[in-house]
Amino acid sequence: MIDIKTKFPQIPDRIAGLGELAYNLWWSWHPDARMLFKMLNRSAWKVSIHNPVKMLHYIDREILDSASKDPKFLRHYDAVMARFTSDMKTGAGWFYENIADPGVLPIAYFSAEYGLHHSLPFYAGGLGFLAGDFLKESSDLGVPLIAVGFMYPEGYLRQRLAPDGWQGSESATLDRENSPIYRVLDDKGDRLTVKVPVIDPPIYVEVWKVRVGRVSLYLIDTNLEINDPWNRTISSHLYIGSIEQRLRQEIVLGIGGTEVLRALGIKHSVLHLNEGHPAFAILERVRERTEGGMSYKDAIEQVRETTIFTTHTPVPAGHDVFPFSLMEKYFSSYRAALGLDHDTFFNLGINPKDPDAGFNMTAFALKMSQYHNGVSKKHGEVARHMWQSLWPDTLEEQVPITHITNGVHVPTWLEPRAELLLTRYLGPGWLSEHDNPDIWKLVYDIPDEALWKAHYWLKMKLIMRIMERARQRWHEDKADTGIILASGVMLDPNVLTLGFARRFATYKRAALILYDVELLKKMLNDMWRPVQIIFAGKAHPDDDPGKHLLQQIFNTARDPSFGGRIAFVEDYDEQLAQYLVHGVDVWLNNPVPPLEACGTSGMKASLNGIPHLSILDGWWIEGFNGNNGWAFEGADDIKDSDSIYSILEKEVVPLYYKMDGDGFPRDWVKIMKEAIVSTAPSFSARKMVKEYAMKFYQAALKSEYDNNV
């Protein structure tokens, strides 16, 4: 438990619930709760960068005192707290009405990254946001999830470009005292310390907790004094480059994470692995059973029947393969504890396509789980093809890897003003049924002009935000003028705006639209119908080709012949993503197919009425319906860039600038509406989590139950 009184001694009793609320990210997806903090003090809210824990630490006592006596504030406070208390009730919700009894043991969800809020920088990209959205939606649906991950004290990376556009890597140390995260203590009130079982030399971890509505997320930290210096840095940041340190990270996450749940007295029934990084958790569940006297064969069977594995990418860098020599170094005692010889143990991780490469975490997870899936229909096919050799007697179409298409957490990614507008037309209570496509048809009743005005307002908000960031960089960091010029200070709210924001992994082809620079210049600088593009995204610190792409875009952005119509905004994070997916006009996506397993930022944009212009890959193959955005088949860089230019010139630009008598593009608004109606319910985290529950959790829980009677 967290001692709120000690954390925030200055909060008067009448509004003491603010402290509880600040330490539960539930506030972040409930606009009324956000408004409550904002009402307390607008400027403190802004200065804290929308982080209530920080705000409550710094705010003047008088402000809190007067709020505790202000009838208007108190009415709002009481309403929010009532809703919060009712939403926190455990054993209630969709899951218990449809899937399992309230007595069921929790499902353990393991992931190397979580994207929950910008104040907790424990993510690099889509995998993390998927996990974060999964937890939030599980809370909403009452899925009894317990989540495990890493607390990365140095986060991912704070992006600052050098004057020549080269990305430097600065890590921003997490300010734990001012983040919605707290240390887990043991019975005696001391820091809970857990030893990673069996692994030599020993590694110790401490545990931190984040509350995500009804879901608890436990985060492992290795930065302890009793660990030797090399061990202390295991959890320092995401996706460490050295293969050995990466292996140690994954040992700590899977094996240490399972031990952490044990130390907390949390028994779990089912294990869900989000990507292969935490897959050693499987071994630890097997070891637990063999240690209890079960045969290895039975233990494997029980664990397999209750394990779910989601693979997230066909890109090789997403699948860790550890050399056997390294595996032997760390696992010799461990495999002995399992009673396995060297070959039997290594065999668990062999990819038959490349048996000498080492221990493949994806192959291992696939062999050791009963339920496995890709993250879109297309990715399911790709994964069946990739891993067919694990089922040599099975036809590719029948390889038992299915798919569940990703979705985004609607209350998180829908802009609050857009939410208000929808509530007006969809009716109160629509949000609780937002995976029902029929409800969304009422979007057609929203007056075109009202939707356009709301969009224009959000576009202004985005541009103002970008300018304010530039001003701060100029004033506070004395940033180089080239960086300021490239960062969007010449953006114009009346110009058609494309958004391209994602990790700068090369397969995402950030610079594809620069393929024909002369043609692009003409389009951007068109006197009557200009176009502008906003780019954002980070390259992985070890990815030099990605950094080159970024530099190319930066150089284009500050080249006067592009007329200030290209912007590169530094430090893409959750907050900037929110502004972008709410405020640009078109969301651009052009990876090399079929490498984008799903993609989720386009879903966030579409949900807010921002149509997707995308190559047919990932979710867009399922999402595109001919009227809700634009699509093209992938071929090669030349043809694909041609497709984009041609769609822009023939369709997007003319439609955007075709104003009707009332001075706004009515036909464009039709596409915006179609984007919302056709994608919001089907690509929601609600639909996704329900699908996991119905396809996997229910059956796995039944196996668990059968094993125990």
Ligand SMILES: *Cc1c(COP(=O)(O)O)cnc(C)c1O
């Ligand atoms: C949604 C999101 C992503 C994932 O986007 P993709 O389209 O899957 O590349 C990455 N980063 C941030 C900040 C996001 O919000």
